[in-house]
Amino acid sequence: MSAFLARSTETLLDIAADVIQLLKSSNATVGVAESLTAGGVMVALTSVPGASAAFLGGVVSYATPLKQTLLSVDATLIAKEGVIHEEVASQMAEGARRITTHDDAPPTTWGVGTTGVAGPDKQDGKAVGTVYIGIASPTGSKAFGPFNFPGTRERIREATVMEALARLREELMKARQA
Template identity: 45%
Template sequence: MTHPAAEVLRLLTVRGETLAVAESLTGGLVAAELAAVPGASKAFRGSVTAYATDLKRDVLHVDAALLERRGAVDPQVAAQMAAGVRRALGADWGIATTGVAGPDPQDGQPVGTVFVAVDGPFGAAGEASGGGKVAALRLNGSRTEIRMESVRSVVALLLEQLVGERTGNERAQDTEQNGGF
């Protein structure tokens, strides 16, 4: 099977669409995974690593009241990060990661709490519906393992949106049965 990041970039290139990435806990790992694919520049526009909460607010335009009320580790924050980077970098699709890789809890959330999000265009009939989609993850393992699984998960979430809901439902069932990706 084709590497998921390569497949995402291939599909985006075929569709003439582009991608931007917003990262928190992954600290640039998603962008590195995409940039490692030869020809990535045909679809990958760039990324914002907004590790600090004020950058999520000021650069990605995540709602300040939401950040104050819920903290940075929240599904709505992930969705707003994906939409914000999509707008900021002028891309058709935006993906985002936020969560707690450890070693300590953050914003009242335990280590391993991660939210990944996709924001995209509304397609014509038969294409991915786009809009916003968020997946909540509860990951186990070391800080490195949690971060790497977050990368795999956000790429998989985008791939599901690009190829349609049938694949997404099968992957969700498989992920639940195997306790991870």
């Protein structure tokens, strides 16, 4: 029951276009909170013509204190586990929904959070390439990972953006079928 073109290969723009189409067709919106991807998810989504109908905005919370103050990621969790953790990704996604809800508009439907280590060095005892992705919706949030993306800093970030949007697309399809 896919309304998408069958593809032998898929580009980031293909996945982002699918996400925007799914969001628009269900009158849903998305907000994003990014760390290691530094805005890459937002760039991909806004590369799709008509994205403004579904993409509301987001934040790059590269610094740990911003995850706590802007996104309400639990400081105790960060002190215990560090920022490269599945629950941090989930809380970032929830924070993305909250901070992009505005005025008298309905709450932002979906949130995406990315956290991980792009390198060059380990962080919080986690190896370069370790990534978690959070997806939040009105029915709850979940984390995906840990992923272990190989390659250069840029390759790890690109893989994270693609994986985050692919996971969001899967969750949107599940919600549509529910």
